[in-house]
Amino acid sequence: MAARAQSAYFGIHDQSNCLPNPVPHRHEYFQIYVNTLGETTHYIGGQQRPIRPGTVSFVLPFLVHYIPNVADGKFHVINISKEYLLPSLNLDVFELSEVPLARAPELGPFRFQHCLDFQFDELDTEYLQELCERMAQESQQSPSDDTASNLLIRSHLLNLIGMVWRRHGDKIRLCESNGMLLQSYKQSVLRCIRYITQNLSRELTLGDAAQASHVSATHLAHLLKSETGKTFLEIVTERRIERAKTLLAFTSASAAEIGQSTGFGEPNNFARRFRQIVGSTPLAYRRQFQDVGARTWVE
Template sequence: MDITAPAPRQRAKAAAAGDADIKTYRMVERSQRLDFEIRDQDARPPVVSLHRHEFFQIEANLSGDSHHVIDGRRCPYPPRSLVFVLPYRVHCAHHAADPRYYVINFATDFLRAGFALSPLEMEEASVAQYPELLPFVYEGYVDFVFDEPQFAHIRTLLERLAQLHARRTVGTLTRIQGTLLELIGFATECHAEQLQALSEHRVYLEGRSDALGRVVKFIDEHLARPISLNEVAEAAFLSPNYLSQLLKKQTGQAFVEWLTARRMQRARELLAHTGDRVSAIAKAVGFADEAYFARRFAQHFGMPPSKYRQSVVRER
């Protein structure tokens, strides 16, 4: 995570305006190893902008009051706390001056060979089958803060991981995997009651609803111009891949199909409730060519725009 970021409201405003440039990092860009790395705050300069990455990440705050933002939610990040970040989640952390922390990065298949779940599938994965995903899925809903004895154990695990990583040899990766699972499992156990309740109520669906709301709002505000999947995803604090999957799952449509349907719905409303010329309505919903707009409208509603307007007038 290792980021300093502006306040959530300022960041959301910048993203909605298209100013955000949310980079997706590969393991090779943020780690010296392609499978696993643990480092402290002195190992490399932090990223100071919103970002996402293709790998799993855990950050442990050893000292200094901080906060972090994940999927647009601002959450406390005090000393003796952990943050779990799923691949492709937009996130950032704001550290206090002179922070002390560990960052753990590990590839998606590090704990399970052949692990191939998409981000959306990770959220829906069976707890019994993938228990290690639980704190990652519900980060942002649970504050993973620990008391002193609990965090003392966590620090022991972190130091063990750092020592093992620094002197890798035959058999070391197996020990790293075991220690990492102990860290994830211990954090889950300490917050088991809250995680179990969230899992049973499928609270992640609320997050999807909020995300779709941000998607709809952004698109409705920018229908008059070309809109790309990437910029919508940035405005909604999602990865393009996740947004594509979410729309397909929720609506049965690909992004372009869903966007076109949204344009057509707005055009129908304007035809029914305004006296604007068809050419002006076409431009208002993102079509520079009136004839092309008319063809698409007829394909969508079974009649050209002018005939639809006439039918509405007759029915009033």
């Protein structure tokens, strides 16, 4: 998947270059499936939704789902990080289920995919196909730090979601008013994620997180693995790295200060772990952002 703005990423594929999709799976990014030819089924949230020509399907992060590809099908699969889709919403993906749609209407189709079919007529389907082709062209031909390209891709992406709202908005609002939100993540998992996010500078243990989540440590470990596919330690490390990347990119704090505030401790440990996971040193990562910012201002 192309990383188009460091922590924000976007990727789009079609039937010619999409990876095989043989089994139910989950991923940490949002996904949109635009079908233009062929019929299949979307298995999501314990439900089955039909996919026909002109169907657009939406998938929340970490939600187990499955769309079998058909031999003669034509489709686009769009993968988007939370930072790319909702750059101004400073929340963890696990907290998005509690955000009112009035604050983030982009989430509407994702939240209610389990109970709605987003179907379009032939003329609208042609336009959806055109939007996907424009996004693919920008993604393939422009560098990942191209501001104009990223803005154009987001405009096409929001255009697509806006079309869903225009045709199906009344149904989405009715689902929200009737409380038909899909409970994608168990409350214990949400409490654990909040506890981790709010205490990154401290020493974090599974036992303390379990107490804050109102479950046993054994049960929490099982819930985290079943809901996210990750262990407690993997989630802690991931959140610490993401916080460190944000501080490196957008503050003047020293690497030593950032290492302490994100729970990595000594500067050498922070630098070593950061390089293991990100592939560059903290200072090299910061310089990448400074260089991109300088080029943007010059252009």
